[in-house]
Amino acid sequence: MAAKNKPGFLFAYSYWDVIPVVFGILHFAYLIGMFLWFDRLPWYANVLLGLVYAVSISWNINGISHNFIHNPYFKSEFLNRIFSLLESVTMVFSQTFYDAVHKRHHIGNSDRPDANGNTIDWLSIYRYGSNGEPENVWAYTFKSYFRDDPAEIYREIKKRNPGLARFGVFEILCSVLLVLVGFVLNWKFMLFMVPFYYLGHCLSSLNGWYEHWRGNPDLPIAWGVSSYSKLYNLIWFNNGYHAEHHYRPKHHWTKMHELHLQIADKQKEAGVHVITWSHGLGFLQPK
Template identity: 60%
Template sequence: MARPAYRLLAHSLWDLIPVALGLAHFAFVVWLVLAFHALSWWALLPLALVYAVSLSWSINSISHNQIHNAYFTPAWLNRAFDLLLSVTIGFSQTLYRDIHNRHHRGNSDRPGADGKTIDPLSIYQRGKDGQPENPWAYTFLSFFRDDPKPIYDEMQRKRPADARWVKVEIGVTVAFYLGLAICDWRAVLVLLPFWYLGQALSSLNGYYEHFGGNPDSPIAWGVSAYSPLYNLLWMNNGYHAEHHYRPKMHWTRVKAFHRDIAGQQREAGVKDIPVAHGLGFLVAHRKD
């Protein structure tokens, strides 16, 4: 694909949308803390739930698309946007990129002969008898199981500049939230469990992106959700089978790609669900 005339953007003018939403998400986090004491509990609790959902939304849309097709042409601008995402979401975007790329190397694989999966996020990693793990255990425990150290150590050996940037992202993120706590420690304390809930919701989303997929068939590695509203708000994250089949495809092209390969998908038995991935638990899933 030819680069657009507007050289700051590496792929498409449509990327102005996730960039603007990333800035808006950061502003929302700051506003929620600063406005904490001016809000009644009737307003605060729904807003805190919106905050939790917004974390999963950003991880699976804005952050996800930045990982696969970085928005900007200048490397320094992508570094800056990665830093913004790190601060907003609460963890290193650069480290998450390597974790997510490892996810694509394994594609939610089953454990091998050594009892381990290539994909550190695989829903089969702690399942029994070749079956996926229980969705609620995966959703609420994944946060506590994550061990990014081996992935960071590999990054440090192969790409030390990225490893140094991980430290910058973590340091700035910690400093940012310490600053917010100085402004209003009660607000940060109240929002902390909702931050964890946001991470859990992201795991829930990831579970149903692969539950019912076929780890042995590339075209069926993922599970898609074609709800128009979901894909509008989540920037086509619903086209997940298509994404795993062609992970470097730009988010604006996956819908057309789905139309091109729909016949092949039917033949391969690619699964799709009628709701957003995060609501996959509402669907009666067939057991083959």
């Protein structure tokens, strides 16, 4: 069950959701600030800011954007659409399309390929693997960005809600328009940002790989892999509780530790895999 705290007229689930909302707005403001200050800063400062932006894409996708999918922050559908659009232009993708892909992820839960080599989960780490093993982490990390099929995602959304599918296209068009305006105003900045943008989405894929490496696709309580690093969960909006999240996807992000305590014994019995590092640093975990 999602954790409803009856927060009043604005937020749908919890007053705590003001935190990811504010940080989502600040993320967009950071991008605009980079654009405005680009010509005034030395190259090394711009590189540092670019690297922060790259990391912040993974941070947003796996924290702010992700929690928004499972428990939309606002009671108002209009405000949810506005925030979805903000997320889209900040990371130059469609939040609505990501919503559809991520919900497929929770239907398949990083499933293994069937007899025809297909997976329900488009993001499954086994989708492009071989002999029943996950794909190599670095192949998954750097290739995943190019594997999305916007037409297929659009059809998936349209089956459920044609209006929402059109809004997803609108998000993409707004993101493309913002990019085009950026090139007109400062093409050097836009070219400079391309590798950092790509790196950010690669870091998100890297994060996703370690969220399921050594998980058990056949056992619901062990579908995900958790990290209980306090700093990671503080900054990443409790994304570390990933086994718990797959077990109860609608559970509010502020209640994940409580859920962990409730099912800890069952997790231990099921052999839920836990890593010491954050998911994005999972490659530092001993094999």
